[in-house]
Amino acid sequence: MNNLKILIVDDDVLSTEFMSIFLESEGFQITCSTSVQEAIAAFDRELPSVVVTDIQLSDGTGMDLALYIKQKQKDVRIIAVTGFQRDQLQDKGCDLGLLDAILTKPIDLMNLTLAINPE
Secondary structure (H helix, E strand, O other): OOOOEEEEEOOOHHHHHHHHHHHHHOOOEEEEEOOHHHHHHHHHHHOOOEEEEEOEEOOEEHHHHHHHHHHHOOOOEEEEEEOOOOOHHHHHHHHOOOOOEEEEOOOOHHHHHHHHOOO
């Protein structure tokens, strides 16, 4: 059993369920949020080791969330997911150390697993 806690943040409920069901079947402990504000509260409460966040959310961006998280706990792995092609903002997020990986939707579950456990 994997004790790794993962926070999934996406305002697309189907995408969240898809990732959550798969990751739970892999033994991860999953918490889901649909907005930046919900995610901040969940992060502070659950202290996950990995955050998987959509870039575009209803009340902000995954970059806003990544900045908040990295200021509180630098060693949290943050994986951004997006329905769009990579852009300069996302690449800058990687360059600044805010994002550890960027995945394009539809999510390939094997790539998601590799991004969570890159070793």
